[in-house]
Amino acid sequence: MFELFKAEFNRYKKYAMGIFVILMGFLIFLNRIMPLLEFDTEYQFIQVCLFGALFGIVQFALLKRKNSWTYLIHRPMSEFKIHTALVAAGVLIVFIAAVLPFLIMVISIDIVSSVGDYRHYVYCLNILMLAMVSYFIGSYVVLSPNWGALLMFPMVLYMHVSVPNSIGLSLTTDMVILVAVYYLSARSFKANANKHLTKKSEMIVAVLMMNLSLSVLVFLSQVLIYHMPLYIMGTHPDINVVKDSYQSLWDMSEKEQIRYIIDQSNLEKYSETEQLLARVKEKSGDSISASVEITPFRGQLYNKDLQNYLIDAHLGIKWTFSHDEMLLIGQHMKNGRMMGYLGKTGFVDRISEQDRFDVVPTFKSNRFIKTDDEIYFVKFDEVKLGLIFQLPEGEKFMTKLEYKLKDLFVAVSSNKSLYLFDSVNFTNEQILAVPSHIINHPNSLGRKYFLNYINLTDGRLFNYRSESYFGINKAGANLIVANNDGSVDYIAEMQFAKNRYPDWVEYMFYWISPIVNGSLFSIIDGLYEPHDIRYVQIDNFWEIKLPRNVVSLGIIFLIFSSVITYWMAGKIEISKSGRYFWTIMALIFGLPGLVSFFLLNHWLEYIRRGRVLNH
Amino acid sequence: MTEYTVKTHGLTKQFGTKIALNALDLQIEKGGIHALIGSNGAGKSTLFRILLGFETPTSGSSTLLDIDSQALTPEMRGKIGYVNEEHTLPNWMNAASLTKMQKKLYPLWNQNVYDNVIENFDVAPDQKIAGLSRGERAGLNLATALAQSPELLILDEPTLGLDVVAKQAFLEALLFIGTENESTIIYCSHQMEEIERVADSLIILERGEVKNQSTPDDFCERIQYWIANFYGKAPDINDIKAALSVKNIEGQTHIICLDQQIGYREYLASIGASDAVEVPINLDNAVNAFLAKNHKRSQSKLIVGA
Numbered sequence: 001m002f003e004l005f006k007a008e009f010n011r012y013k014k015y016a017m018g019i020f021v022i023l024m025g026f027l028i029f030l031n032r033i034m035p036l037l038e039f040d041t042e043y044q045f046i047q048v049c050l051f052g053a054l055f056g057i058v059q060f061a062l063l064k065r066k067n068s069w070t071y072l073i074h075r076p077m078s079e080f081k082i083h084t085a086l087v088a089a090g091v092l093i094v095f096i097a098a099v100l101p102f103l104i105m106v107i108s109i110d111i112v113s114s115v116g117d118y119r120h121y122v123y124c125l126n127i128l129m130l131a132m133v134s135y136f137i138g139s140y141v142v143l144s145p146n147w148g149a150l151l152m153f154p155m156v157l158y159m160h161v162s163v164p165n166s167i168g169l170s171l172t173t174d175m176v177i178l179v180a181v182y183y184l185s186a187r188s189f190k191a192n193a194n195k196h197l198t199k200k201s202e203m204i205v206a207v208l209m210m211n212l213s214l215s216v217l218v219f220l221s222q223v224l225i226y227h228m229p230l231y232i233m234g235t236h237p238d239i240n241v242v243k244d245s246y247q248s249l250w251d252m253s254e255k256e257q258i259r260y261i262i263d264q265s266n267l268e269k270y271s272e273t274e275q276l277l278a279r280v281k282e283k284s285g286d287s288i289s290a291s292v293e294i295t296p297f298r299g300q301l302y303n304k305d306l307q308n309y310l311i312d313a314h315l316g317i318k319w320t321f322s323h324d325e326m327l328l329i330g331q332h333m334k335n336g337r338m339m340g341y342l343g344k345t346g347f348v349d350r351i352s353e354q355d356r357f358d359v360v361p362t363f364k365s366n367r368f369i370k371t372d373d374e375i376y377f378v379k380f381d382e383v384k385l386g387l388i389f390q391l392p393e394g395e396k397f398m399t400k401l402e403y404k405l406k407d408l409f410v411a412v413s414s415n416k417s418l419y420l421f422d423s424v425n426f427t428n429e430q431i432l433a434v435p436s437h438i439i440n441h442p443n444s445l446g447r448k449y450f451l452n453y454i455n456l457t458d459g460r461l462f463n464y465r466s467e468s469y470f471g472i473n474k475a476g477a478n479l480i481v482a483n484n485d486g487s488v489d490y491i492a493e494m495q496f497a498k499n500r501y502p503d504w505v506e507y508m509f510y511w512i513s514p515i516v517n518g519s520l521f522s523i524i525d526g527l528y529e530p531h532d533i534r535y536v537q538i539d540n541f542w543e544i545k546l547p548r549n550v551v552s553l554g555i556i557f558l559i560f561s562s563v564i565t566y567w568m569a570g571k572i573e574i575s576k577s578g579r580y581f582w583t584i585m586a587l588i589f590g591l592p593g594l595v596s597f598f599l600l601n602h603w604l605e606y607i608r609r610g611r612v613l614n615h
Numbered sequence: 616m617t618e619y620t621v622k623t624h625g626l627t628k629q630f631g632t633k634i635a636l637n638a639l640d641l642q643i644e645k646g647g648i649h650a651l652i653g654s655n656g657a658g659k660s661t662l663f664r665i666l667l668g669f670e671t672p673t674s675g676s677s678t679l680l681d682i683d684s685q686a687l688t689p690e691m692r693g694k695i696g697y698v699n700e701e702h703t704l705p706n707w708m709n710a711a712s713l714t715k716m717q718k719k720l721y722p723l724w725n726q727n728v729y730d731n732v733i734e735n736f737d738v739a740p741d742q743k744i745a746g747l748s749r750g751e752r753a754g755l756n757l758a759t760a761l762a763q764s765p766e767l768l769i770l771d772e773p774t775l776g777l778d779v780v781a782k783q784a785f786l787e788a789l790l791f792i793g794t795e796n797e798s799t800i801i802y803c804s805h806q807m808e809e810i811e812r813v814a815d816s817l818i819i820l821e822r823g824e825v826k827n828q829s830t831p832d833d834f835c836e837r838i839q840y841w842i843a844n845f846y847g848k849a850p851d852i853n854d855i856k857a858a859l860s861v862k863n864i865e866g867q868t869h870i871i872c873l874d875q876q877i878g879y880r881e882y883l884a885s886i887g888a889s890d891a892v893e894v895p896i897n898l899d900n901a902v903n904a905f906l907a908k909n910h911k912r913s914q915s916k917l918i919v920g921a
Contacts, residue, residue, distance in 0.1 A: 003716040011707045067703040075720055076693030191668045
């Protein structure tokens with residue numbers, strides 16, 4: 001086996017070394033422009049994945065040419081050992097060409113830098129895993145007799161874009177996907193490469209790995225069957241806004257929106273609509289960021305918080321946050337000298353336990369340090385750090401600190417309330433900042449919402465709106481006035497009577513696969529990305545109440561998928577247990593399960609053969 | 616009891632609408648050199664691929680050295696050598712590193728055989744395989760395949776594209792091994808002079824079926840070559856009994872026919888031939904006529920079918 005590994009490695013080592021040299025040169029060049037560890041790593045993601053995938057495809061495509069394949073397989077060595085030797089050589093090549101240059105650069109940078117966190121190397125491991133997953137998918141694309149294997153590439157994107165809340169979860173997920181794609185690559189490496197996977201465990205892994213892409217593809221079919229035809233006919237809801245839908249607000253002026261929300265309000269009828277409208281300073285408003293800030297966590301991949309430093313421009317010191325030490329470490333930007341530490345007790349020369357932050361903070365405007373529930377203000381000229389705001393017990397910041405310079409206020413949201421501060425007094429570090437207004441978020445509000453404000457002659461009018469204001473796909477909006485005297489009036493709250501799209505379009509992601517997409521996927525997604533509310537989250541999963549027609553549609557298509565699968569499995573040479581297996585898979589995975597069945601079986605061959613035999 | 620290295624039973628392979636092997640029943644005895652011939656598309660390569668487990672048959676079964684060919688173990692693969700027409704070898708290696716790798720892989724590696732075979736070809740140990748001529752490459756491939764001491768060696772058109780000298784060296788090496796040990800060799804080729812020289816038995820495959828399995832001499836016995844004169848136009852090939860080929864050469868009609876040992880002169884006279892003379896036929900002409908007739912038949916069937 002080692003001889004074969006050596007032979008395969010020798011085949012590509014010159015190319016790998018060539019790429020290694022080019023990449024080293026490129027990284028050195030980047031490091032000259034800007035410290036390498038502050039560069040956005042998207043280029044690296046593309047580079048490692050592209051190289052891994054292409055190399056996997058090229059290596060195995062060259063091996064799979066008819067005569068080469070025979071030469072390779074027909075030897076006194078098990079297929080497993082041959083595959084192991086080949087992929088060991090392949091992974092080494094990928095490592096040398098795609099990862100090693102960066103690793104060498106990181107080691108060199110960390111040797112001279114004040115902050116050499118171990119997470120830099122965890123990131124190297126992460127990109128190696130991305131490269132390996134891409135490589136194994138590339139090899140599987142060639143080894144598998146169906147093009148459905150291509151549908152696994154989005155898993156690499158999923159690994160990259162998802163933001164798990166612990167490095168352990170991140171690496172575990174990467175490892176699970178890596179093991180799955182390796183398993184598929186190894187199992188599909190067989191003398192008869194035209195044969196599909198036959199073991200149930202292999203098929204389950206293949207279906208799981210394809211499910212994400214298949215679900216998205218099936219979901220996107222609504223473009224063909226719904227959106228395009230309606231656009232062509234000119235009756236699409238996006239160009240003919242449905243009255244009383246959430247989107248109908250887009251067509252209204254500010255004053256019309258206010259009047260509409262008050263008119264439709266579920267609260268006690270507001271009696272001073274005209275006076276309120278008279279106070280509105282039209283087109284003077286703006287929006288406040290309501291997207292949940294993905295806060296860094298200790299030891300996370302370094303590329304997720306690239307700008308984790310403050311600069312003391314006057315003294316030329318860069319204060320970089322160290323995840324290993326949990327405080328900022330100062331280093332002179334010119335001579336590289338260590339300049340001390342900045343912890344939550346202030347500037348210190350030696351670290352004591354009380355200096356360390358409890359969580360990894362975020363930085364704003366080179367002056368503010370924000371933890372989960374505290375905001376500090378740094379004054380470099382006075383070598384001073386002051387606590388300027390602390391949330392009440394049980395609350396946690398959810399959004400970033402936002403300065404509204406034009407309107408002279410600062411806004412930040414916790415999980416319960418919106419805090420507004422007078423921007424002039426906010427940085428007076430002598431005293432804790434006191435919010436000018438505290439506006440409680442609407443109770444039922446999901447975490448994905450929009451928050452706008454309009455200036456009034458004597459205050460501000462805030463408007464929360466969300467497509468999931470009252471729960472999943474239950475759109476709503478409200479109006480809240482923050483008066484200049486500090487009082488807050490809750491004016492109106494309404495639920496939109498109609499949705500823009502019919503239920504079958506709106507809820508398609510659920511009914512095409514009610515069990516997996518509608519529940520399992522949502523739970524996993526909710527566990528994995530608690531910050532990112534796109535579909536259903538674990539904490540509100542049980543609150544989903546799908547319309548009855550959507551539930552019926554889900555059941556009908558589950559039955560349809562399993563019946564078609566059962567019938568089709570009977571038409572092809574498949575064992576009885578295989579037939580039941582696929583039927584159950586279709587029942588669990590729904591329409592994507594049905595498509596998987598067609599991708600992972602030789603049904604077309606049987607149909608053609610049947611035609612010839614019948615003829 | 617006769618021992619067989621290859622056995623197929625009702626072996627069928629269908630690619631879409633094309634039938635490559637049609638319920639093939641074939642048994643190849645242990646020992647000797649067995650030539651497998653057939654026109655392009657006759658199913659030879661498909662048969663090899665199924666025998667080596669690289670294709671699944673649509674139906675039927677096959678065994679190699681008494682083992683199901685779809686379940687060949689690494690040990691079994693070690694006993695079966697295979698040389699394809701491209702002489703696929705790792706181009707990036709040199710001859711010495713290739714043999715070093717093969718030596719470790721094959722426990723029965725026979726260095727004497729390797730040395731004896733490779734000396735017929737001008738291959739230096741440090742020569743890169745990518746730089747070898749086609750003949751040298753074929754030699755290296757054959758030498759490594761034979762040095763593995765296989766019980767069965769399958770050669771799929773190994774002399775394709777070789778010049779006369781390389782071909783000569785290749786055949787000598789093959790004959791050497793034929794006398795040296797008891798390997799069974801299945802030799803697929805279109806070169807009849809090679810087959811005539813080395814083969815102990817001749818298997819003709821046409822449209823996925825065995826059309827002949829005998830010694831080359833016995834096959835030649837089945838084919839007769841007649842030269843006759845016809846007054847006026849000679850009858851069409853389809854109007855002459857058992858004719859495989861009918862040609863008009865310098866005013867005389869040359870007829871090659873199958874299995875007509877007795878009474879054919881009288882038959883020819885009855886259809887208007889005079890001065891019919893039977894002449895000896897070589898294997899090349901016999902096989903060509905045999906294959907050509909079947910080929911034409913399949914073409915005419917296709918036209919009728921269309």
